[in-house]
Amino acid sequence: MAVVVRPAAAPPLIPGAIASFLRARRLVQRNAMVYRHTWIVIVSGFFEPLFYLLGIGYGLGTIVGTLPLPDGRIITYAAFVAPALLAQSTMNGAISETIFNVFFKLNFEKTYDAILATPLGITDIALGELMWALIRATIYAAAFVAVMLAMGLLISPWAILALPASLLASIAFCSAGLEVTTYLRTVQDFDLPFGLVIMPMFLFSGTFFPISVYPPIIQIVVQFTPLYHAIAMLRGLTIGLVDWTMLVHVGYLVVFAAIGMFVARRRLATKLVK
Amino acid sequence: MLDGRPALGRMIPALTAGTISAPMTTTPDVLIRARALTKQFGALTAVDGVDFDVHVGEAFGFLGPNGAGKTSTMRMIACSSPMSSGELSVVGMNPTKQGAQIKARLGVVPQIDNLDAELTVLENLLMYARYFDIPGESARARAAELLDFVQLTDRANDQVEPLSGGMKRRLTIARALINEPELILLDEPTTGLDPQARHLVWDRLYRLKSRGVTLVITTHYMDEAEQLCDRLVVMDHAKIVAEGSPRELIERYSTREVLELRLTDATRASLNGRLDSVAERVEDLPDRILLYAADGEQALEKIHAQQIPIESALVRRSTLEDVFLRLTGRTLIE
Ligand SMILES: Nc1ncnc2c1ncn2[C@@H]1O[C@H](COP(=O)(O)OP(=O)(O)O)[C@@H](O)[C@H]1O
Ligand SMILES: [Mg+2]
Numbered sequence: 001m002a003v004v005v006r007p008a009a010a011p012p013l014i015p016g017a018i019a020s021f022l023r024a025r026r027l028v029q030r031n032a033m034v035y036r037h038t039w040i041v042i043v044s045g046f047f048e049p050l051f052y053l054l055g056i057g058y059g060l061g062t063i064v065g066t067l068p069l070p071d072g073r074i075i076t077y078a079a080f081v082a083p084a085l086l087a088q089s090t091m092n093g094a095i096s097e098t099i100f101n102v103f104f105k106l107n108f109e110k111t112y113d114a115i116l117a118t119p120l121g122i123t124d125i126a127l128g129e130l131m132w133a134l135i136r137a138t139i140y141a142a143a144f145v146a147v148m149l150a151m152g153l154l155i156s157p158w159a160i161l162a163l164p165a166s167l168l169a170s171i172a173f174c175s176a177g178l179e180v181t182t183y184l185r186t187v188q189d190f191d192l193p194f195g196l197v198i199m200p201m202f203l204f205s206g207t208f209f210p211i212s213v214y215p216p217i218i219q220i221v222v223q224f225t226p227l228y229h230a231i232a233m234l235r236g237l238t239i240g241l242v243d244w245t246m247l248v249h250v251g252y253l254v255v256f257a258a259i260g261m262f263v264a265r266r267r268l269a270t271k272l273v274k
Numbered sequence: 275m276l277d278g279r280p281a282l283g284r285m286i287p288a289l290t291a292g293t294i295s296a297p298m299t300t301t302p303d304v305l306i307r308a309r310a311l312t313k314q315f316g317a318l319t320a321v322d323g324v325d326f327d328v329h330v331g332e333a334f335g336f337l338g339p340n341g342a343g344k345t346s347t348m349r350m351i352a353c354s355s356p357m358s359s360g361e362l363s364v365v366g367m368n369p370t371k372q373g374a375q376i377k378a379r380l381g382v383v384p385q386i387d388n389l390d391a392e393l394t395v396l397e398n399l400l401m402y403a404r405y406f407d408i409p410g411e412s413a414r415a416r417a418a419e420l421l422d423f424v425q426l427t428d429r430a431n432d433q434v435e436p437l438s439g440g441m442k443r444r445l446t447i448a449r450a451l452i453n454e455p456e457l458i459l460l461d462e463p464t465t466g467l468d469p470q471a472r473h474l475v476w477d478r479l480y481r482l483k484s485r486g487v488t489l490v491i492t493t494h495y496m497d498e499a500e501q502l503c504d505r506l507v508v509m510d511h512a513k514i515v516a517e518g519s520p521r522e523l524i525e526r527y528s529t530r531e532v533l534e535l536r537l538t539d540a541t542r543a544s545l546n547g548r549l550d551s552v553a554e555r556v557e558d559l560p561d562r563i564l565l566y567a568a569d570g571e572q573a574l575e576k577i578h579a580q581q582i583p584i585e586s587a588l589v590r591r592s593t594l595e596d597v598f599l600r601l602t603g604r605t606l607i608e
Contacts, residue, residue, distance in 0.1 A: 026404050033401060034392040110388040116354055117382040118405035119374040274315070274355055 020127060023120050027128025028135065031101075042136060045096055046143050049089040053147070056208065057081040075155060075239055082153040083234040084207040086162065087227060089144045090170040093137030095198065098177030102129055103184055112272055122269045130174050130261070137170035138163075148238065156240025165237055165250075169230035172253040175260025176226060182267035201227045206235075226256050303330045304363075305457050305488050306351055311360035313346045320346040322512035323360065328490055330456075333483050335506030336492040337499040337594060339606050342509040344492035345385050348461045351490065352382045365457060378406060381450030381458035385465070385492075387442045389434045395445055396421065396430040399452055406453040413452070420448040424478060440471025447478060457488045464498060476501060494606050496594035508594075510602045520594055527600045528592035529554055531570035535563045535577070536585040545582070552576045557599055566596070 035042060061077035068074050105111035112125055120128075145162050148154050154162065180193050204218075205211070205228040211219050222228050233249035236242050306328040313321040321343040328334040336344045349355035351364055353373035362369055364376045390398050396417060403413030421427045424444035429437065437445065443463065450458055463479065464472040479502055483489055493499050499506050500520045508516040508523070516523055533553065537545075542563070549556050552573045553565035567573040570589030577584065598606050 026401075029404055030390070030393075030401050033397055037392075109391050110386075111390055111392075113354075113384070114388040114390065114402075115405060117352060117377060117380075117384070118402065119378045119407075120405055121374060 020124055023124040024128035024131055026120060027115075027125060028132045030128075031097075031132045042139070045092055045136075046089070046140055048092060049085040049140075049144055050147060052088070053078065053082055053085050057085070060208075069239065069241060071241070073240075076153075078151070079153045079155055079239060080235070081208060082148050082151075083162070083238040084205075084231045086141060086144045086148065086166055086238075087169055087230040087234050088202060088207065089140040090137040090166050090230070091173045091198075091202075091227060093140040094133050094170055094173035094177050097133035097136050098129065098174050099181050099184075099190075099193070102178060102181045103190075106181065106268075106271065107185075112268075116272060122272060123265060125272075126178065126261070126265045126268050130171075130178060133174040133177065134167070134170050137174060138167055141166035141170065154238050156238060156242075158237040158240050158242050161237050162234055165233050166230075168250065168253050168257075169226075169234070172226050172230070172257040172260065175257045175264060177260075178264035179260045179267065182264060182271055201225045206231050226253060229253055229256075304328070305330055305365055306334075306490070307361070307363045308347075308351075309361040311347070311350065311362050312358045313343070313350060313355065314358040319512050321350070324507075324509075324512075324514045326507055326514065326517070328457075328488065331486050331488055332504045333479075333489040333491065333502050335499045335503030336490075336509050337494070337496065337503075337506050337598070337606075338492075338509030339494055339604070342494075343512040344494075344509055345461055347509075348385075348459050348490070348492055352380060352459055353377050354382075378453065379455055379457065381453065381455035383443075383446050383450045383458065383460040383463055385461040387446045389442060389445060389449070391434050394431050394433055395426055395437070398434060398445060399449055402449045402452045408453065416452060416454075420451055423451075423481075424448045425474070438471070440467050440474065443467060443471070443475060444478070447475070451482075455487070457490070458482065460489060460491045462492055462494070464493075464495070472498075496598065496606055499594050506594075508598060508601060510598075510604075515601045516597065523594060523597045524592045526597075528596040529566040530568045530592060531566075532590055532592050532596055533565040533567060533570040533573045533577075534588040534590065535565065536561070536587075537563065538583070538585060541583055548580060548582065549577070552580075555600075559605070564596070564599070566592070 057078035061081070064077040066074045066076055067080050115125060116122070142163060145154070145159075145166070148159075148162075184190060184193075204214075204222055205225050206222070207227075211222050211228070214222065229249040229252045233246060233253070236246055236249075304327050306326070308324060308326050310323045310325065311321060312319065312323050324343075324347065326334075336342075336347060338344055346355065350357045350362060350369065353364070353369040353376050356370065365379050367376050369376055390401060393401060399417035399420060400413055403416060408416065418427070421430055424447060426441060426445055426448070429441065434442065434445070447460075447463070450460075460479070464475050467475065476498070479489060479491075483502075489502070491498070491502055493502075503520060505519050506517070506523070507514045516527065518526065549563065549565060553567040555566040557564040557566070565573050574587055574589065577587075595606055598604070
């Protein structure tokens with residue numbers, strides 16, 4: 001009888017985390033392959049925060065004028081708004097991938113079922129999608145930081161940390177996005193996170209004016225949102241107001257990201273493994 | 275041949291010691307071993323304590339109606355679905371602990387095609403190759419070879435969605451072969467295909483079989499089981515009710531021939547068991563009566579002798595359908 005036998009795959013010699021990273025990068029390659037056909041979608045995502053910057057930062061800025069800082073310096077309104085839009089641009093990238101794209105792959109296209117028949121597992125898929133979303137969010141962040149640099153909106157040496165800090169913010173947004181997606185069952189379910197969480201968060205997290213204008217109760221609510229912390233962190237760096245509260249923002253985002261990843265991984269497993 | 279692996283047409287006919295790396299729980303020529311394998315979905319038992327062995331190089335079938343538990347069994351073998359209880363060993367390894375290593379050596383054709391709709395035909399193969407860590411150059415060579423094998427070379431750069439059902443199925447089969455698996459799981463490979471598309475799939479599966487690849491096939495088509503399977507188990511209500519080669523099963527559970535009679539309702543009402551003496555066994559189906567006899571023509575003559583008016587009569591050989599009817603009292607496809 002003719003028999004086909006090949007040597008078994010080599011036993012894993014590499015530590016688990018690295019092996020998982022190596023497998024997870026396949027998801028990144030898969031998404032990159034998809035975007036070879038539709039790269040314009042990625043490019044277009046960069047423009048929304050840019051338009052806000054031009055329209056509101058400079059447009060509205062001419063009416064608002066300049067803002068005094070606690071340390072006596074005076075900055076333009078554009079310099080105040082720009083770091084918030086940097087945070088928003090990373091959030092946009094994160095959401096497009098981890099909410100929209102993952103939702104369709106998970107529920108309609110059954111992409112992950114096919115991948116789970118290969119040596120990749122749930123953790124690899126979750127990590128891979130996270131990595132890809134991070135790449136996209138970081139491209140937006142880097143492009144926006146470049147715009148800020150060109151327009152003279154990085155007014156402090158601390159701004160050198162803006163990009164690593166936006167990477168941290170992206171991790172938090174991507175993990176949260178993945179987590180939220182595992183709870184969405186239908187396209188109608190999108191209305192809830194978008195209408196009641198993401199949009200208000202974008203408007204009220206200190207994006208266009210300091211949260212001190214709100215009554216205390218609202219201020220407290222706002223301080224629970226990840227976008228608030230991302231904006232406060234990035235703004236502190238780009239305008240050069242750095243104090244111990246930065247550690248609170250970083251700590252919040254780290255914990256928020258960790259919870260998001262943990263829940264997303266668990267939820268994906270219950271959705272995909274039956 | 276670029277990475278030193280044998281090409282599809284030139285696979286090595288050898289089974290050497292040491293090819294199975296993990297702790298051996300099976301004899302070398304048993305690729306899948308299941309004992310009391312069970313799958314529960316909440317209160318529902320989809321697979322209820324089944325035992326079977328699949329040997330190297332054979333085409334092994336699960337024949338059974340919808341809901342029998344075939345897919346659930348396949349998904350456990352494919353390490354896509356954790357078993358609820360029992361024992362399972364696939365290519366000598368434990369699916370619970372060594373899923374990734376097992377999956378590296380399997381080819382899986384799921385019941386419902388799950389091709390990547392965002393990629394082209396060729397990209398589907400190239401991407402799948404990457405999931406299996408097949409280097410780029412050999413992946414391209416392999417993909418080209420497989421597209422040729424399933425006759426999709428001219429559609430290589432097309433999107434997946436406009437392909438016909440048969441083409442998608444063939445692409446799914448090609449995808450399952452990208453890692454040169456020694457074992458291929460095919461869940462209803464031809465359900466929903468027209469006869470021509472079906473025969474093309476069958477032909478490709480024959481070729482794989484003749485190259486020594488082990489096939490595990492589920493089907494609710496008895497002709498498919500007869501055509502493709504060396505050995506099969508009949509599944510019904512989550513259990514295995516019989517096991518053997520198609521021929522053995524027919525010999526054991528049926529007669530050589532079957533006489534199919536169609537009678538008017540009035541005739542049927544007035545039979546009063548008169549057919550019982552004509553055949554070894556009589557099955558009353560809603561639309562026809564099946565008479566099981568070694569010699570169908572002879573049975574028909576006896577009926578003519580009794581002057582029973584017949585609308586139509588057909589003598590045929592017994593099939594697995596008859597085996598199933600005998601074992602369960604029901605037909606495979608309602
Ligand atoms: N994910 C699931 N959740 C709950 N029940 C399931 C699930 N998958 C299959 N079943 C049930 O298990 C039984 C066997 O199904 P299946 O293995 O798909 O049978 P077959 O492939 O033979 O048609 C059916 O009653 C089916 O409804
Ligand atoms: Mg099935």
